[in-house]
Every structure is written in structure tokens, then in C-alpha cells.
Amino acid sequence: MSMDLLEPREKRKPGGALQGLGVVDCDIHPQFATPGEILTFLPERWRDYVRTYGGFYRQPLADTLSHPRMAPDVARADSWPPGGAPPGGDLAFMQRQHLDANNVDHGMLMPLNRGPGNQRNLEYGAALATAVNDWQIACWVERDARLHASIVCTQEHPPFAIAEIERCAKDPRFSQIMLPPKSLEPLGRRRYWPIFEAAEAFDLPIALHVGGINGYPATGSGWPSYYIEEQHTNVQGMQGLITSMVVEGVFEQFPGLRIVLVEGGVAWAPPLKWRLDKHWKRLKSEAPHLKRLPSEYIHDHFWFTTQPLDEPPEDSDLLETFEQVGLDRIMFSTDYPHWDFDEPSFVAAKLRIGPEKLRAIMSGNARELYGLT
Amino acid sequence: MSKSRFVVARTSDVAPGTSLRVNAGGRDIALFNIAGAFFALGDRCPHESGSLCAGKIVGFAEADEPGKYRLVRDGEFVRCPWHGWEFDIRTGKSWCDPEKSRVRAYQTGVTSGSDLVEGPYVAETFKVSVEENYVVVEI
Numbered sequence: 001m002s003m004d005l006l007e008p009r010e011k012r013k014p015g016g017a018l019q020g021l022g023v024v025d026c027d028i029h030p031q032f033a034t035p036g037e038i039l040t041f042l043p044e045r046w047r048d049y050v051r052t053y054g055g056f057y058r059q060p061l062a063d064t065l066s067h068p069r070m071a072p073d074v075a076r077a078d079s080w081p082p083g084g085a086p087p088g089g090d091l092a093f094m095q096r097q098h099l100d101a102n103n104v105d106h107g108m109l110m111p112l113n114r115g116p117g118n119q120r121n122l123e124y125g126a127a128l129a130t131a132v133n134d135w136q137i138a139c140w141v142e143r144d145a146r147l148h149a150s151i152v153c154t155q156e157h158p159p160f161a162i163a164e165i166e167r168c169a170k171d172p173r174f175s176q177i178m179l180p181p182k183s184l185e186p187l188g189r190r191r192y193w194p195i196f197e198a199a200e201a202f203d204l205p206i207a208l209h210v211g212g213i214n215g216y217p218a219t220g221s222g223w224p225s226y227y228i229e230e231q232h233t234n235v236q237g238m239q240g241l242i243t244s245m246v247v248e249g250v251f252e253q254f255p256g257l258r259i260v261l262v263e264g265g266v267a268w269a270p271p272l273k274w275r276l277d278k279h280w281k282r283l284k285s286e287a288p289h290l291k292r293l294p295s296e297y298i299h300d301h302f303w304f305t306t307q308p309l310d311e312p313p314e315d316s317d318l319l320e321t322f323e324q325v326g327l328d329r330i331m332f333s334t335d336y337p338h339w340d341f342d343e344p345s346f347v348a349a350k351l352r353i354g355p356e357k358l359r360a361i362m363s364g365n366a367r368e369l370y371g372l373t
Numbered sequence: 374m375s376k377s378r379f380v381v382a383r384t385s386d387v388a389p390g391t392s393l394r395v396n397a398g399g400r401d402i403a404l405f406n407i408a409g410a411f412f413a414l415g416d417r418c419p420h421e422s423g424s425l426c427a428g429k430i431v432g433f434a435e436a437d438e439p440g441k442y443r444l445v446r447d448g449e450f451v452r453c454p455w456h457g458w459e460f461d462i463r464t465g466k467s468w469c470d471p472e473k474s475r476v477r478a479y480q481t482g483v484t485s486g487s488d489l490v491e492g493p494y495v496a497e498t499f500k501v502s503v504e505e506n507y508v509v510v511e512i
Contacts, residue, residue, distance in 0.1 A: 077455075
């Protein structure tokens with residue numbers, strides 16, 4: 001008598017402008033089918049190392065999160081595959097529950113697994129980055145061409161990072177470079193410039209997905225008490241990243257660099273532009289390398305993803321805010337299979353815009369940025 | 374329009390403390406069993422349309438002040454599997470957004486026996502009765 005929960009329910013409310021539109025999802029999290037799956041992608045030396053010592057971040061308790069999440073594995077309660085893999089760890093299930101069901105034409109993989117960029121043992125971090133990159137291709141992109149891999153690397157040691165970027169960049173199955181937003185120094189600092197140089201040379205966007213390891217306090221005065229507080233620090237974190245990269249002069253040095261902010265939301269961006277512009281007008285003698293208004297660098301170099309969608313009391317306020325950010329700079333994302341997933345029809349219903357602008361946000365902007373068909 | 378009655382499940386199909394998705398008259402319905410009593414909600418969260426029968430059945434945590442917490446009405450709420458919006462299984466009332474609750478609650482004309490503050494969203498509710506050993510939903 002029980003119905004398969006993946007069987008489609010009654011017809012959804014009319015899709016309107018979404019009808020027939022294949023979306024681009026800029027944030028999908030793949031997971032290892034089993035904890036040991038990644039070991040098969042590591043050389044024996046590092047398999048042995050992991051078995052003997054394990055990974056080590058800049059934090060106690062490797063592989064833990066700073067706060068208990070809304071749900072086990074940060075996942076939608078209905079995203080646990082019946083075969084026993086964790087959420088995001090079973091491609092067939094992901095296809096049925098998300099890629100097919102939500103008409104996803106292209107999905108950008110955001111592997112958060114094991115954080116190669118934050119491993120303190122740099123050689124292990126580099127081997128792990130290679131393994132995660134190879135795993136994305138073998139277990140995901142090769143099995144479903146809708147999916148696109150992101151190059152993970154060891155940002156704290158640019159020579160290793162660049163070697164990995166060079167190894168992967170010519171493979172079109174990789175669409176971008178992914179760096180953790182929490183790094184030893186603010187990301188605009190010059191120690192990271194060789195990575196930006198490589199990204200620009202290979203014409204690959206850099207994705208910065210919120211979160212990162214908990215060895216870095218989420219606020220200027222430490223770790224907050226509640227998950228709800230920690231969730232909001234994603235906004236401060238994104239504002240700090242933008243400010244660092246703009247003010248350090250990254251975009252004067254690398255005018256072709258494109259940055260994608262993933263899962264940080266959107267609505268906080270206009271006031272950041274206003275304030276930085278105001279400060280720059282009075283303080284520009286301190287940073288004379290900046291030739292333009294901070295807001296201009298931001299518009300030219302940053303792309304924003306929609307999830308978790310800002311939900312003001314009036315839907316019209318959302319559209320107005322998006323227009324201030326720039327409708328050409330906002331790209332749809334779901335965060336599948338995580339608990340704060342956004343469904344395409346929900347985002348379309350909240351935005352209430354004409355079909356052309358909706359098409360840009362749900363699909364067109366990302367196709368253009370990543371050169372997708 | 375007169376209401377129709379649909380036989381949707383045997384009572385034994387839904388054990389106490391569990392839920393089941395059924396279909397009645399083309400509508401997907403999440404059927405719940407709380408200690409032998411059956412309740413039905415539209416199987417669609419009013420927020421982003423998550424399937425409520427895939428949600429966890431929970432109690433409601435409340436606090437009069439910081440540091441004083443209690444769990445009440447254990448097993449009488451369903452938590453949407455996506456964003457965790459919680460609904461009273463008996464009435465379909467949401468407890469997610471107390472700020473606006475009174476207005477929306479009065480508009481729907483639903484009275485709650487509970488002294489909890491009611492939320493503004495109402496999942497579609499259906500009257501359920503047990504006849505023989507079948508669950509019947511009235512739409």
C-alpha cells in the first residue's frame with residue numbers, strides 16, 4: 001500500500017515561465033558512496049597514511065562541523081538513498097530525485113569532501129585534491145554528462161595548487177576552480193595571487209562556497225553559540241572575501257578573473273557596494289592602486305548564486321534587490337542534497353519576473369559564464 | 374459542492390507514530406497515525422512543496438525564557454524534510470512563524486485546542502474517520 005516517495009506526486013502548480021526550461025544548478029554536493037571510496041583514488045603511500053594517521057585540519061576532531069546542523073549530514077530528510085549510501089552518494093538516486101525531477105540541464109559539482117585545501121600536511125592535501133578531482137570525473141561526470149567538476153587544490157601552497165590546476169584545466173569536464181573561503185589569510189592577499197594568475201590564464205572561474213573548516217572562528221570574537229548564528233556568518237564571510245579581493249587590488253592585477261560566490265545569498269550585496277564606495281571616496285589615498293569604484297569591480301568580477309534564497313516579506317523587494325545586484329550576475333542554485341535546498345519552481349514563483357530575465361537567472365547567466373551549451 | 378469520501382488505507386498500513394502517502398481523488402495526502410487516531414494533511418509543504426510524509430514526526434520545543442526549555446506534544450508534529458517547517462498533524466497549522474500567526478489563523482477560522490501560538494500557514498486538511506478497519510478520507 002505504501003507509495004514510493006520518489007514517485008511524482010500530483011501535478012505541480014503550473015510551471016509558468018519555467019515550462020520546458022532546463023535549469024543550470026550551480027551548487028550540487030556529491031558525496032563518497034562509502035567513507036573508503038576515496039581511498040581507491042589515492043596512491044598507496046597516502047592510503048597507508050590515512051589509515052595510520054588520518055587527515056589533520058587546523059582544528060581538533062577532524063571531519064567534524066563546528067555546529068550540529070539542522071539535520072543529520074546537513075541533508076534533506078528525504079535524500080537518504082535506499083541503498084545505504086549517504087545523501088549525495090548515489091548517482092542514480094540523485095538523478096531521479098533531483099536532476100531528472102527538476103529538469104537540470106547542467107549541474108556544477110561542489111565537492112566539500114575532506115577539504116584538501118585545508119589539510120595541514122601539504123603533500124597529503126595535494127594527493128587528496130588529485131584524488132577528489134579524479135573521483136569527480138570517474139564517479140560522476142563520466143556517468144552523467146550533465147554534471148561538471150570543480151578543481152579542488154591546496155591554496156596554502158600555490159605551487160601544488162597550480163600543478164593540480166594545470167593537470168585538470170585542459171579537461172573540459174572541469175568548469176571551474178574551487179577554493180575554500182576560509183584560508184590562512186584573507187583571500188585577496190598576495191600569497192594566493194599565483195592561483196588567480198592560473199585561473200585567469202586558463203579562463204576558469206573560481207568558486208567560493210561558504211563554510212569551510214571550523215578551525216577559523218566564524219566571527220571576529222569567536223564561535224557563535226547557535227547554528228542559526230553560524231548560518232548568518234556566511235554573509236559576513238562573503239562580505240569579507242569581496243572586500244579583501246577588491247581592496248587588495250586583485251582585479252587590477254587580474255582583470256579577467258571571475259569569482260562565483262556559492263551559497264552566500266544575494267541581498268546583502270547592494271549595501272556593501274554603497275558602503276565601500278563611500279569609504280573609497282574618502283580613503284582612496286590609502287589604496288591608490290584602486291582605479292575604479294569598489295562597486296564597479298564587484299559588478300565586473302563577482303557572480304552570485306540564489307540559494308538560500310532571501311525571503312523578504314514582500315516578494316517585490318526580492319526582485320528590486322536582485323536588480324540592484326545586476327540580473328546578469330545572479331545564477332540559480334539548489335544546494336542539493338542539503339537541508340536548505342531551493343526548488344526551481346519556488347525561486348521562479350518568488351522572483352515574479354518576465355520569462356527572459358527568469359531564463360537568465362535560472363539558466364542563461366551560468367551557461368554564459370561557464371561556456372555551456 | 375458535496376464532499377467525497379475515499380478509502381485510502383487499511384488501519385494496519387499506518388502504524389502508530391508513522392505516516393503514509395496515499396492518493397484520494399487525485400490528491401496526494403500524507404496520512405498519520407497518532408496513538409491510533411488518524412489524521413491527514415495535503416502532502417505538500419506550503420513553503421517549497423516538500424513532501425510532508427517524508428518528514429520526521431516530532432514534538433514541539435518551547436521556552437518561556439532563555440535556558441528553560443521543554444518538549445511538548447511529542448509525536449504530534451511533522452517536520453518538513455527540507456527546511457524543517459513544523460506542522461500540527463491534528464490541524465495542519467504551522468508553528469514556523471509565530472509573528473504572523475494570529476492574523477492568518479483567524480482568517481482560516483480554524484480553532485485550535487492548543488494554547489501554543491499558531492502559525493500562518495495551513496496545509497490542506499482532510500477529515501478522516503475509521504470505518505471498519507479502513508481509513509477513509511473526506512475531501
